[in-house]
Amino acid sequence: SLHQLSGGSWEHTDLPPFRNPHHSASGVSIIGGGQYPRPGEVSLAHRGVLFLDEIAEFTKKTLDMLRQPLESGKVSISRTQATVTYPASFILIGAMNPCPCGYSGSNTHYCTCTLKQIIAYQNKLSGPLRDRFDINLSLGPVDLKSVSTRKEESSSSIRQRVDEARKKQYERYGSEIGNSRVSYDTLLKTSPLTAEQQRTLQQFSYKKNWSNRTQIKIIRLARTISDIQGSTGISDQSIWEAVKLNSLAERKDVRGAKMKWN
Structure with a gap:
């Protein structure tokens, strides 16, 4: 082995x-x-x-x-x-972390990093490597006292939905291959985008200066979200969610400078 x-x-x-x-x-x-x-x-x-x-x-x-x-x-x-x-x-x-000291954007701690240090820290991840991440999330500090006590969805039920989504992908492609690995041509052939969806993605691509790889990842992610939601085709909602999950979250640090990070 x-x-x-x-x-x-x-x-x-x-x-x-x-x-x-x-x-x-x-x-x-x-x-x-x-x-x-x-x-x-x-x-x-x-x-x-x-x-x-x-x-x-x-x-x-x-x-x-x-x-x-x-x-x-x-x-x-x-x-x-x-x-x-x-x-x-x-x-x-x-x-x-969002910066070398870890406190950029915090409401309880002062960030001691300069803007130049924060940018240099963020740039340690090259653009081509960032392009290969499907989902980018920015997590803020959590106040345990204010956390809701309502019952969340259990891991077992989430696993069941994921298993069902994978079975749909295996049936769609005729083998044990998922949306992330299937060829782009097969992906579009089995789940074609509508003309309106294509225009929407083109507008986002122009505005955000996306690479071709990023555009393809958005479509793959939207297809997966649609599978989990039980949609036969790629839904408009799944495209919006995929764009939101893939884009780098925008935040402001304590000095008011706009920053972007995973």
């Missing part, structure tokens, strides 16, 4: 893998490699989740190396003798 090739221990489990390497981890340990090529964290997270906490603290070189496996679902390591390819199809989740 991949774990045996990496030289690490592994306990048999039916749960998908969850890997959360420390931000001091080297590029080789994340991507894989070495004198005798071993699989890295991206391969050990195959068919599971790779969680990068404090993602902005990883080296820029290491983060940019994630672009190829995120796109292709595999990692190729070339050496003089041969080239080794390991599977690396995973869900990437990254978390970062």
Whole structure:
């Protein structure tokens, strides 16, 4: 197995893998490699989740190396003798502070960072890597005293809706492949956009200066939202939600300068 090739221990489990390497981890340990090529964290997270906490603290070189496996679902390591390819199809989740001190936008703490420091911190994630994130969320501080005590939807019911949505995708594409991996041509052939939806996306694309990759991700995300909602086609509401979830949230720091971050 991949774990045996990496030289690490592994306990048999039916749960998908969850890997959360420390931000001091080297590029080789994340991507894989070495004198005798071993699989890295991206391969050990195959068919599971790779969680990068404090993602902005990883080296820029290491983060940019994630672009190829995120796109292709595999990692190729070339050496003089041969080239080794390991599977690396995973869900990437990254978390970062809004600024180096962590208090930009806070209502209870003063941010000590300059605008230049905040921008430099945000730019540690390159544009091409940001393009590969489907969902961008900005989370504010939570006051536990004011949290609503109403009963929320349980994890089991959410899992049931997700399972049903996946079954719809498997039936639609005729194999165990989801909206995120199916070819763009197949996606549009099975779920064509209306003329009005196409105009809406074009307007957003022009206004927000989206790349082609971002536009495609919006459509994939809208298709998934529609599946979860039980809609046969891509609904107008799902497109609006996809745009909102994909766009970087706009916030203001304590000095009044408008900032954007994940």
